[in-house]
Amino acid sequence: MMRLIAFLLLIAVPILGVYTFVNAQEHNWWFPPAYSTFAPDIDWLFNFIMYMVAFTFIVTEVALAWFVWQYSAKRNDKGVFTHGSHKLEMIWTAIPAVALLVIAFTQMETFAKIKFASGFPTDGPYTREKPIAEVWASQFDWRFRYPGDDGVLGTVDDLESSFEFVVPVGVNVVFHLRARDVIHSWFVPEFRLKQDALPGHTIPVWFQATKEGSYDLVCAELCGWGHYKMAGRVRVVSAQEFDAYMAELKAKWFSNGKE
Amino acid sequence: MRIRTRSCVLAGLALWGAGCQLDFAPEPAAPVVHYALGPATTAVDEAGDPVVPLHVQEHIAGSLGMLFGTPSSPRYLLTEEWVDEGFDPNWPTAAADDQGSGEFSEDELARIKADNERDFRRELAAIEAGDFDAVRIPSWMPDLEQSWRDLLAGKPAEQRDDAFKGEAKALFVDYYPTLRESAEHFRQQCVHCHGVEGGGDGPTARFLNPRPRDYRPGIFKFTAQADKSVPRRADLYTILDEGVTGTAMPSFRRLSKAELHGLVDYVRLLSIRGMVERDLVTTYLSDDALPAEAVLESYASIWSKWKGADEKKTKYDGDVPAPSPESIERGRTLFMDAATGNCFSCHGEQGRGNGASAFTTSPETGEVVPAYKDDWGNVIIPRNLRQGIFRGGRRPIDIYYRIKNGINGTPMPAAVSSMTDADIWALVHYVGSLSSQPRTRAHRSAGHAPHDATDPQQSSPGQTSSGH
Numbered sequence: 122m123m124r125l126i127a128f129l130l131l132i133a134v135p136i137l138g139v140y141t142f143v144n145a146q147e148h149n150w151w152f153p154p155a156y157s158t159f160a161p162d163i164d165w166l167f168n169f170i171m172y173m174v175a176f177t178f179i180v181t182e183v184a185l186a187w188f189v190w191q192y193s194a195k196r197n198d199k200g201v202f203t204h205g206s207h208k209l210e211m212i213w214t215a216i217p218a219v220a221l222l223v224i225a226f227t228q229m230e231t232f233a234k235i236k237f238a239s240g241f242p243t244d245g246p247y248t249r250e251k252p253i254a255e256v257w258a259s260q261f262d263w264r265f266r267y268p269g270d271d272g273v274l275g276t277v278d279d280l281e282s283s284f285e286f287v288v289p290v291g292v293n294v295v296f297h298l299r300a301r302d303v304i305h306s307w308f309v310p311e312f313r314l315k316q317d318a319l320p321g322h323t324i325p326v327w328f329q330a331t332k333e334g335s336y337d338l339v340c341a342e343l344c345g346w347g348h349y350k351m352a353g354r355v356r357v358v359s360a361q362e363f364d365a366y367m368a369e370l371k372a373k374w375f376s377n378g379k380e
Numbered sequence: 381m382r383i384r385t386r387s388c389v390l391a392g393l394a395l396w397g398a399g400c401q402l403d404f405a406p407e408p409a410a411p412v413v414h415y416a417l418g419p420a421t422t423a424v425d426e427a428g429d430p431v432v433p434l435h436v437q438e439h440i441a442g443s444l445g446m447l448f449g450t451p452s453s454p455r456y457l458l459t460e461e462w463v464d465e466g467f468d469p470n471w472p473t474a475a476a477d478d479q480g481s482g483e484f485s486e487d488e489l490a491r492i493k494a495d496n497e498r499d500f501r502r503e504l505a506a507i508e509a510g511d512f513d514a515v516r517i518p519s520w521m522p523d524l525e526q527s528w529r530d531l532l533a534g535k536p537a538e539q540r541d542d543a544f545k546g547e548a549k550a551l552f553v554d555y556y557p558t559l560r561e562s563a564e565h566f567r568q569q570c571v572h573c574h575g576v577e578g579g580g581d582g583p584t585a586r587f588l589n590p591r592p593r594d595y596r597p598g599i600f601k602f603t604a605q606a607d608k609s610v611p612r613r614a615d616l617y618t619i620l621d622e623g624v625t626g627t628a629m630p631s632f633r634r635l636s637k638a639e640l641h642g643l644v645d646y647v648r649l650l651s652i653r654g655m656v657e658r659d660l661v662t663t664y665l666s667d668d669a670l671p672a673e674a675v676l677e678s679y680a681s682i683w684s685k686w687k688g689a690d691e692k693k694t695k696y697d698g699d700v701p702a703p704s705p706e707s708i709e710r711g712r713t714l715f716m717d718a719a720t721g722n723c724f725s726c727h728g729e730q731g732r733g734n735g736a737s738a739f740t741t742s743p744e745t746g747e748v749v750p751a752y753k754d755d756w757g758n759v760i761i762p763r764n765l766r767q768g769i770f771r772g773g774r775r776p777i778d779i780y781y782r783i784k785n786g787i788n789g790t791p792m793p794a795a796v797s798s799m800t801d802a803d804i805w806a807l808v809h810y811v812g813s814l815s816s817q818p819r820t821r822a823h824r825s826a827g828h829a830p831h832d833a834t835d836p837q838q839s840s841p842g843q844t845s846s847g848h
């Protein structure tokens with residue numbers, strides 16, 4: 122009886138695992154929707170690696186089960202001593218090595234496009250040299266600093282906003298990521314974009330949002346006791362709305378305080 | 381082997397059972413928590429005896445309880461005059477002739493409603509779809525939850541027509557938190573720093589520098605107020621909306637406008653409560669008695685300060701002038717002039733916050749230590765103006781307010797009366813120029829922030845405690 126329950130519990134693990142996997146999409150347990158131009162590439166890579174790993178997992182587990190059954194004490198009364206097989210070892214070293222190389226080469230293009238200087242947009246309104254804004258991470262909030270009329274960051278006419286980063290849709294957005302105190306990490310799940318922010322460094326980051334809306338910006342690097350609540354928001358708006366927002370921000374910035 | 385399997389299975393079943401149990405267990409009744417008395421009331425003299433006798437302390441606690449309620453159900457006691465006027469600060473959104481305090485303009489009320497529509501979009505969609513069970517109300521809105529349940533109970537499921545849906549939606553769109561709900565929200569979001577009484581003494585506080593604000597003296601740093609007046613609602617709202625850059629006080633813009641306004645209500649209640657408490661102690665110590673009239677008088681006089689706060693707002697009607705080389709130069713002269721600005725004496729000639737008067741040599745140890753303390757008794761050093769971190773905001777008008785009015789509760793003084801607006805704007809421009817670091821290409825290609833390596837304060841942004 123107890124053996125049966127134990128067996129049922131054991132078998133419940135793979136059954137539940139497969140069940141959650143199959144139903145994930147429907148119940149929103151899977152990734153949030155992909156809303157940046159390179160997000161589908163990242164998802165493709167994720168799925169590619171996941172299926173590869175899943176295949177390996179199943180093959181090895183089946184082999185394991187077969188060995189357990191085949192070489193159980195009941196079926197063999199005497200063990201055989203062996204020094205191992207050089208050939209087999211070569212094979213199971215070479216296959217993962219090849220698999221890793223395949224992964225490495227497959228992802229290279231996407232990685233370069235997102236992170237390498239050569240992959241950065243050069244044509245649109247924003248470039249590595251002329252970012253839309255500076256994004257400042259500090260314990261435990263996000264602040265966004267847009268250049269003012271002079272188009273140069275770091276001068277007195279810079280406009281600043283907290284919590285909400287407003288960017289135009291369908292445009293390559295380049296920003297400079299900076300940290301004031303410790304290491305933080307920019308993460309917007311819908312954009313599939315994650316980048317550490319290091320104190321003392323200015324790190325250019327780019328993305329192009331494909332859908333208007335508000336997306337959570339979270340800190341993905343344990344940065345202190347308040348890490349869990351280091352949240353912000355990226356609001357993606359149309360070009361007109363973006364201009365209106367900047368005008369509003371500017372009016373607020375140079376207001377004379379009269380209400 | 382047998383035993384092991386069995387105990388595993390049993391443990392699993394037990395855990396599962398416990399999980400179910402947790403779901404269905406009735407909530408224990410929360411014990412009534414009272415606000416604790418502040419340090420001024422509970423102070424002891426050298427001999428260890430209370431300065432304010434215990435029975436008077438009890439009297440003060442009782443009076444405060446009558447005026448402000450408890451943390452789980454805070455509310456203001458209505459005075460007779462208020463009843464006559466039709467003024468009730470327990471209902472800030474309602475107009476005065478509608479038994480409220482009428483503190484909101486129509487525009488602001490419209491903005492709150494629009495924001496509620498965004499914040500409650502899921503609930504509103506569920507109501508529209510007739511899926512009333514899908515409506516989830518956050519744990520800090522017990523009163524809304526109650527109204528919602530009452531509404532549902534009043535109409536059986538089959539009678540819920542469009543008119544009912546409209547009524548149900550209005551409940552959410554018109555939402556404004558009660559003081560009780562804001563207190564609960566404050567407990568969830570702010571108490572760990574600001575403490576139950578708003579004394580700035582929550583469990584996280586001792587790790588922070590600067591310390592979280594103690595609201596009880598009624599001193600707030602970053603306001604547009606002249607003459608060290610208590611703040612206006614708008615000042616407190618801005619603090620919650622923007623946070624205090626460079627300190628642990630974060631922006632709470634993720635909350636809805638209604639929730640933020642509710643938190644402002646509650647900060648104000650804690651602050652008024654603290655001010656009344658201190659006032660009662662002073663009255664007792666000078667008169668040796670504390671009659672009921674004195675309590676009500678103190679309540680009314682402190683409330684009148686808050687009611688009259690709007691009149692204390694710094695008036696500036698002109699434009700915000702743009703900086704020019706001349707105005708920056710003029711600002712520099714004022715900054716360095718002992719008779720007018722005298723800023724350099726604290727902020728240093730380079731604006732690095734290391735002026736001669738900011739530090740002294742300790743007579744005991746011979747070490748150089750900060751010379752100033754703020755009104756809450758914490759060590760304070762003048763700001764390093766080269767970092768470009770302005771806690772009260774980096775907008776020109778914010779810096780104008782700081783220079784014109786000083787920073788309440790800190791040694792930073794208000795501008796001397798001989799200074800004109802033009803002088804103050806010149807100082808604003810000069811101060812702004814100190815942290816202006818145009819990000820040139822050279823800086824960027826090096827991949828480094830244009831930081832000043834010689835700057836001692838650069839590495840300690842003053843956020844986490846440096847343990848002095």
Ligand SMILES: [Cu+2]
Nearest residue numbers: 305340344351
């Ligand atoms: Cu962080």
